[in-house]
């Protein structure tokens with residue numbers, strides 16, 4: 001048997017149950033991984049609450065983990081039993097001691113990346129890779145606004161932007177988070193609980209405003225984010241921490257300066273094996289060179305996944321959070 005988190009109905013953290021489930025053998029093209037650590041991500045909350053639909057109930061939860069390959073299905077060439085591996089796009093069910101994952105979503109870890117770091121950074125780090133290197137290929141002369149700059153994705157973005165020479169203005173909700181974002185390389189921070197974000201961006205950029213806004217907060221920040229862009233700037237809406245952006249009048253993009261908008265996802269970018277490998281190579285190089293360091297600021301036992309999600313949704317976490325089986 002395998003311990004795992006399951007839920008039979010959508011709702012608050014109380015719907016999560018810690019149960020015994022049968023050990024599943026990998027089918028052709030799959031591997032079974034014994035987890036060293038499991039990544040906690042906001043998307044897990046969207047599935048639990050029902051914002052994102054799950055294929056069926058009861059369901060497992062979680063899409064990211066790292067550990068050791070324990071069993072290999074037919075036809076898998078690039079992985080063997082005993083390999084240290086990680087994945088960020090698994091089928092729901094990563095909140096478990098072991099999980100069966102399609103092998104084409106699994107990558108071997110280089111010596112310089114340990115399992116806990118991988119579980120804390122695969123999904124968030126690959127997201128930053130596509131945001132800063134693909135959705136808009138930042139070169140170094142740009143000024144960008146990045147919301148939730150002290151969070152999991154934000155902490156990696158601050159460091160990656162610093163490495164590129166980009167001026168990242170990060171929004172945060174407290175002085176402690178502001179200090180953390182600046183330590184990680186944010187060029188400036190704005191505490192949105194005390195300061196007017198648009199006015200501060202105007203001051204910080206001498207009226208030029210931002211080339212790109214990266215907004216994972218969603219509903220609460222949509223309009224503010226558009227107002228922080230320069231003409232023909234790019235709005236990257238990539239999350240719903242405060243709820244989804246809905247009912248957009250497309251004319252607003254013209255009124256605010258012929259703006260561009262995109263709504264990307266990791267699955268939309270790491271959609272082939274080749275692309276996943278190239279994005280991982282970029283991320284692992286940033287980790288191994290020390291240009292990006294992963295701050296695992298919270299560790300929860302797997303059984304306390306609900307508490308971990310409460311902390312993440314309640315803005316009580318910084319950096320990355322892992323669940324330890």
Ligand SMILES: NC(=O)c1ccc[n+]([C@@H]2O[C@H](COP(=O)([O-])OP(=O)(O)OC[C@H]3O[C@@H](n4cnc5c(N)ncnc54)[C@H](OP(=O)(O)O)[C@@H]3O)[C@@H](O)[C@H]2O)c1
Nearest residue numbers: 042148151152153172173216238239240241242265266315
């Ligand atoms: N599209 C993609 O491919 C993709 C991939 C990964 C993550 N994401 C998105 O990126 C965001 C960050 O993910 P993460 O796992 O690293 O989480 P996180 O940033 O560690 O946590 C979310 C942060 O958002 C801020 N926030 C603002 N309004 C909030 C609200 N109403 N409720 C909760 N938090 C709020 C909080 O920071 P402050 O207290 O400083 O405001 C909070 O700490 C999420 O929205 C996630 O969905 C998208």
